Amino acid sequence: MSKVKVEKIKRPEKIGLPFMLDFYPLQDEKYTRISQFFKNLKDGHLTTTKCEKCKEVLWPPRIICPHCHTEDLKWIDLGTEGEVHAFTEITLGAPLGFVEDTPFCTGIVQIGGLLISARIDDVRYEDLKIGDKVRLKIVELPDQRVFFRFSKSKNE
């Protein structure tokens, strides 16, 4: 039987972080009905939706209330001071896009009656404890999208 020669072909050597592996949500009003949340963050405020009918504070922000299904929601400010409810540190096993940040703390912060997950910056695991006060920190990506974190308060 005759043999066929193997031909080499080209492929791109590197591909950037694909959109569908990006953890940060699209924030513009073209893409989401809660773009107000991100506008408020840009303005320096961590906010969420509160149901005008059943008065529940909803997290994550919603477009309908899961309890009574009304669309009658208003934006409320959660403030800037939180308290550490639980935390850990990411050393091994960070996802793509976060590997370069390791090690960093992430945890659950009690703020405005909610228990929300967030990264906790400017502190190592050994120096953090349950009940510590943390303050809001807002970060901006190179493409102008924003997100919130917390930072260990210095003035304790």
Place this chain on the structure above:
Amino acid sequence: MNQVAIVAGGEAKAGRRAASWRELVQEAGKALFEDVNNLAPKDVDSLFVGAAQPERFAFQSYVAPLVAEHLGIIPRKVIARTELACVSGQAAIRYAWNCVASGMSDIAVAIGVEKMYQPDMAEAQTTMTCVLDREWDGINCFSAPPIFAVTAQRHMYEFGTTQEQMALVSVKNHHYSSLNPIAHLRKEVTIEDVLKSPVVAPPLHLFDCCPMTDGSAGIILVRAEEAKKYTDTPMHLIGSGQCAIGNAVNNLASLTDWVPLRRAAEEAWRTAKISKDDVDIAEVHDCFTISEIMEYEGLGFCEKGRGGKFIEDGEPYIGGKVAVNPSGGIMGCGHPLGATSIYHTFELLKQFRGDVDQGRYVKGAEIGIQHSLSGAANQHSILVCSREPR
């Protein structure tokens, strides 16, 4: 409703396998049909494929027909893939059970598969970090280890549970998996080994966590009255419970009290007409050591907050109050997401048949449960199985 029995099981060796997604499922499928009499793939009318993330782990959607083709099954009643993260396998069993119970299907296969070991582990981690609410919790790197790390931290804070007590779960389950030929990890570990293993997400160390595992397992379900046509030793499905509460971290019922587990357990005992004290074998979801401790509590085997003491006293060993994970659990056998629940359901069948190593055989067992949880432990599923029809 028809009573339903499981008449056969088959599994691929679990581990870091030199085999692709479809090869794993072929291994389990071949073993499955070798385990049954008078039944060929062409007799199967319904197929459910438990697969959590094949789009990412194998870059393949639409996997149920792919599995049917590879196993020579021509489904003509119901075919679907089931996805419920770490409980995708039990979801497949529950659909198959329902189809046979309702009379829609005569012979149904539930088979699960996951190919998890990847050349680039950061990509595998990325894949698993979209199980929790990706936009609000995944974005903060809450995948499985961090959410169970904060659970462990709060359990230690609220109830005084210690790292040594958690390590004991790993010691027990690695002991049993050392006696299980299909298990991924077959080496015993000591408390020291666990505490000195690398930190993954504090307070969790490497040996507090289940490994990344490739695997596949399947079972065949038929009407109980016909079971003896296919095997001398069927296993009967006699009850179940499943409950999901909330999803995002803020909306969990509680970090340290798994309310959906308690509710699923109540429903499982009620439908099976048994009490928790009737359970001889509990194959439970020990994805992390803290999980098994909280399952002793949630299943009612001990009081809330006393899970650490429960293992310190040796109660979850064979010969104790209840044999918990005599297979070696997920910690020892591995956790190929879509296949896990099916491996551990087949384990119950093997136990009832007496087809396991003497060192991990639960002699005289009549009732076994298979428990799986998913996500941030906001969803729990329990199957109750018995050796004899009830």
